[in-house]
Amino acid sequence: DAAVASWRRAHRVALRDRRAPKPVRTFLEAAFPPFLTAPLEAAGFDRPTPVQSQAWPIILSGYDTIGLASTGSGKTLAFTLPALVHIVAQDYLAAGDGPIALMLAPTRELALQIKAECDKFGGASGVRNTCVYGGVPKGPQLRDLQHGVEIAIATPGRLLDFLDAGQTNLRRCTYLVLDEADRMLDLGFEPQLRQIIALIRADRQTLMFSATWPREVERLAREFMSDAVMVEVNNAAD
Numbered sequence: 577d578a579a580v581a582s583w584r585r586a587h588r589v590a591l592r593d594r595r596a597p598k599p600v601r602t603f604l605e606a607a608f609p610p611f612l613t614a615p616l617e618a619a620g621f622d623r624p625t626p627v628q629s630q631a632w633p634i635i636l637s638g639y640d641t642i643g644l645a646s647t648g649s650g651k652t653l654a655f656t657l658p659a660l661v662h663i664v665a666q667d668y669l670a671a672g673d674g675p676i677a678l679m680l681a682p683t684r685e686l687a688l689q690i691k692a693e694c695d696k697f698g699g700a701s702g703v704r705n706t707c708v709y710g711g712v713p714k715g716p717q718l719r720d721l722q723h724g725v726e727i728a729i730a731t732p733g734r735l736l737d738f739l740d741a742g743q744t745n746l747r748r749c750t751y752l753v754l755d756e757a758d759r760m761l762d763l764g765f766e767p768q769l770r771q772i773i774a775l776i777r778a779d780r781q782t783l784m785f786s787a788t789w790p791r792e793v794e795r796l797a798r799e800f801m802s803d804a805v806m807v808e809v810n811n812a813a814d
């Protein structure tokens with residue numbers, strides 16, 4: 577489709593994959609449920625960013641997805657909105673212990689940014705999230721986790737503490753996000769990442785979002801993703 581090819585060129589979206597669905601160029605085209613369109617409108621956003629336009633239909637098609645785009649390009653909502661769609665499509669309020677979506681991030685600051693987007697866009701759906709990270713007492717995080725959550729946003733070390741103690745579990749987890757895996761590896765989280773991922777069912781959907789794609793991260797992707805579609809937004813010239 578020439579229009580799609582020209583959109584991708586204009587937005588520097590590179591896709592080396594025939595399976596990729598065409599990008600959604602407006603929020604309307606994304607066909608999100610009303611609980612998402614309302615906060616998108618309230619946020620005053622004009623249109624999806626390039627990585628969102630192309631990643632949303634790929635993720636919503638169920639593919640493992642790699643999104644590479646520079647800092648500030650809207651990667652958080654690229655994986656958060658499909659997570660909410662994934663969750664509300666199932667019997668999510670049924671008593672289940674442990675999250676349906678797990679979003680791993682390298683730092684507390686980043687985890688809290690993801691949480692803020694989940695709060696803003698998931699609020700109207702009733703989907704509950706919690707954020708767990710180290711350096712603070714465990715009590716309040718544990719209470720939230722055990723109260724029941726559909727989304728857990730976590731730094732690897734603290735989540736593993738809760739998992740090892742049997743205080744939460746990943747039995748329901750079918751949507752895994754590794755945000756800024758490059759930084760997680762730089763910070764030495766690879767052993768914890770491996771232990772966490774080993775607890776998640778193999779038929780999960782796995783997503784990786786990052787600004788860079790070093791060889792060690794690619795190796796991790798090969799091991800933990802199945803046949804992922806890669807979306808790369810090249811803003812080098814901007």
Ligand code: ADP
Pocket residue numbers: 621622623624625628645646647648649650651652653689
């Ligand atoms: P990244 O993870 O790629 O570094 P973020 O997800 O943190 O980027 O997004 C950067 C900023 O852009 C955030 O303040 C976010 O709310 C905003 N943003 C996200 N999507 C859009 C959009 N479609 N239109 C305008 N702003 C957006």
Ligand code: MG
Pocket residue numbers: 651652755
């Ligand atoms: Mg980000």
